[in-house]
Amino acid sequence: MSQTLYVVKIGGNVIDNPEACSRFLKAFAQLDAPKILVHGGGKVATQIAAKLQIETQMVDGRRITDKPMLDVVTMVYGGLVNKNLVAQLQAENCNAIGLTGADGGIIRSVKRPVKTIDYGFVGDIEAVNGDQIDAILSSGLTPIIAPLTYSAEGLLLNTNADTMASATAVAMSEAFEVNLIYCFEKKGVLSDPDNDDAVIAKLVPATYEEYKSTGVINKGMIPKLDNAFAALNAGVKQVTICHADELANAVSGGAGTAIVMA
Ligand SMILES: Nc1ncnc2c1ncn2[C@@H]1O[C@H](COP(=O)(O)OP(=O)(O)O)[C@@H](O)[C@H]1O
Numbered sequence: 001m002s003q004t005l006y007v008v009k010i011g012g013n014v015i016d017n018p019e020a021c022s023r024f025l026k027a028f029a030q031l032d033a034p035k036i037l038v039h040g041g042g043k044v045a046t047q048i049a050a051k052l053q054i055e056t057q058m059v060d061g062r063r064i065t066d067k068p069m070l071d072v073v074t075m076v077y078g079g080l081v082n083k084n085l086v087a088q089l090q091a092e093n094c095n096a097i098g099l100t101g102a103d104g105g106i107i108r109s110v111k112r113p114v115k116t117i118d119y120g121f122v123g124d125i126e127a128v129n130g131d132q133i134d135a136i137l138s139s140g141l142t143p144i145i146a147p148l149t150y151s152a153e154g155l156l157l158n159t160n161a162d163t164m165a166s167a168t169a170v171a172m173s174e175a176f177e178v179n180l181i182y183c184f185e186k187k188g189v190l191s192d193p194d195n196d197d198a199v200i201a202k203l204v205p206a207t208y209e210e211y212k213s214t215g216v217i218n219k220g221m222i223p224k225l226d227n228a229f230a231a232l233n234a235g236v237k238q239v240t241i242c243h244a245d246e247l248a249n250a251v252s253g254g255a256g257t258a259i260v261m262a
């Protein structure tokens with residue numbers, strides 16, 4: 001049996017809350033196996049853009065990224081957020097290395113083609129270099145990956161962090177038993193949006209479709225679950241969606257929502 005690898009994604013609402021983020025990083029640092037952190041930061045990007053009088057426009061959970069917005073997300077994701085996470089992890093004795101998808105050529109994408117909507121500088125992932133990530137892990141480092149990728153033409157592209165986590169988990173499942181954990185500010189996928197304790201313990205595709213059609217599952221949870229099921233279908237061993245405070249329990253299936261095929 002191959003070794004366990006944790007691929008953990010942390011969302012923008014937690015990153016924006018210093019106390020919650022610090023508790024999460026402590027728990028992440030203590031995971032006792034090779035691990036990768038993929039982070040978002042959408043909320044911080046929106047705040048900084050507003051300060052610069054750049055308006056944010058989201059379509060289907062994706063940010064319309066023109067050149068000024070690309071500059072903002074590059075500074076925020078690749079700089080401000082990524083480097084602060086790395087510094088805090090160093091203090092927790094986790095030897096983190098901050099990377100975008102362009103660093104080491106780890107995640108390449110293609111600029112999203114213009115159909116009805118022009119998303120601008122947004123990338124759709126084409127390839128993840130699992131061997132390069134494996135080499136970084138083998139040197140004892142923990143990659144902290146920002147939601148930016150690069151194209152063959154040399155563009156830097158804004159890329160959804162949930163998708164980056166899923167694609168990374170899939171690529172790494174050739175060499176590891178990958179446990180993919182999406183951490184955010186709720187206890188899991190809820191069967192009642194008004195009740196924060198109504199956590200679905202196990203979510204199968206049929207129930208997902210039903211909750212989607214009735215609107216119980218909506219907004220950002222839809223692409224997150226599409227990414228979760230895609231990862232499971234492509235060889236990732238375990239996928240969980242949980243509260244950022246419950247990472248330690250979620251790795252063993254003791255918290256959050258387990259995403260399962262049956
Ligand atoms: N059934 C549901 N259970 C939990 N969250 C849901 C549900 N339906 C929609 N959501 C929304 O999905 C959001 C998570 O998606 P998103 O904002 O993309 O996450 P992240 O912070 O990880 O980037 C939650 O903040 C919540 O408002």
Ligand SMILES: CC(=O)N[C@@H](CCC(=O)OP(=O)(O)O)C(=O)O
Pocket residue numbers: 010011012013039040041042043045061062063073122123147158159160161162
């Ligand atoms: C193309 C696109 O939409 N990229 C996302 C990347 C950040 C992200 O995914 O952050 P969260 O996980 O905090 O939502 C964005 O700019 O919002």
